[in-house]
Amino acid sequence: NHANLATGKTLKEIVEDLGLRVEIVPQIGIDNGINAVRMAMPNVYIDEKKCKEGVKALEYYHYEHDKNGNRRNTPAHDWSSHACDAFRYMCVAFKETVTPKPYTPVYYGSNSWMG
Numbered sequence: 001n002h003a004n005l006a007t008g009k010t011l012k013e014i015v016e017d018l019g020l021r022v023e024i025v026p027q028i029g030i031d032n033g034i035n036a037v038r039m040a041m042p043n044v045y046i047d048e049k050k051c052k053e054g055v056k057a058l059e060y061y062h063y064e065h066d067k068n069g070n071r072r073n074t075p076a077h078d079w080s081s082h083a084c085d086a087f088r089y090m091c092v093a094f095k096e097t098v099t100p101k102p103y104t105p106v107y108y109g110s111n112s113w114m115g
Contacts, residue, residue: 025092030075033088040091057083 003010012022028036046055057080064072075081 023093025089028092030088033092034075036091036094037088040094043094044091054083054087056080058087 004014007014009017012024015022048055060078060080061084062076062080064074064076066072075084
């Protein structure tokens with residue numbers, strides 16, 4: 001939360017001034033963030049036409065490999081990483097903020113399924 005030297009505002013304040021909602025998500029590490037994506041995916045709808053490039057980035061996202069072909073512990077930093085990082089942060093926020101609403105059945109008349 002450092003202020004921009006030119007504006008005197010934080011990036012959060014600048015974005016909020018544009019009318020957008022900002023949520024700072026916890027830093028939980030890349031692996032936990034990837035797991036948050038896996039857990040959120042069953043609840044995510046992606047428009048294949050409008051999000052074509054984002055889908056390509058998600059499909060391409062991969063881990064780096066060393067010169068012997070062994071997988072490293074960090075995802076590759078390439079054209080796909082910024083889009084995937086943004087999606088990962090969205091999933092962390094989704095996981096942290098969405099709680100199921102309790103369901104309370106409402107009965108009218110008798111307690112049978114036909115009411």
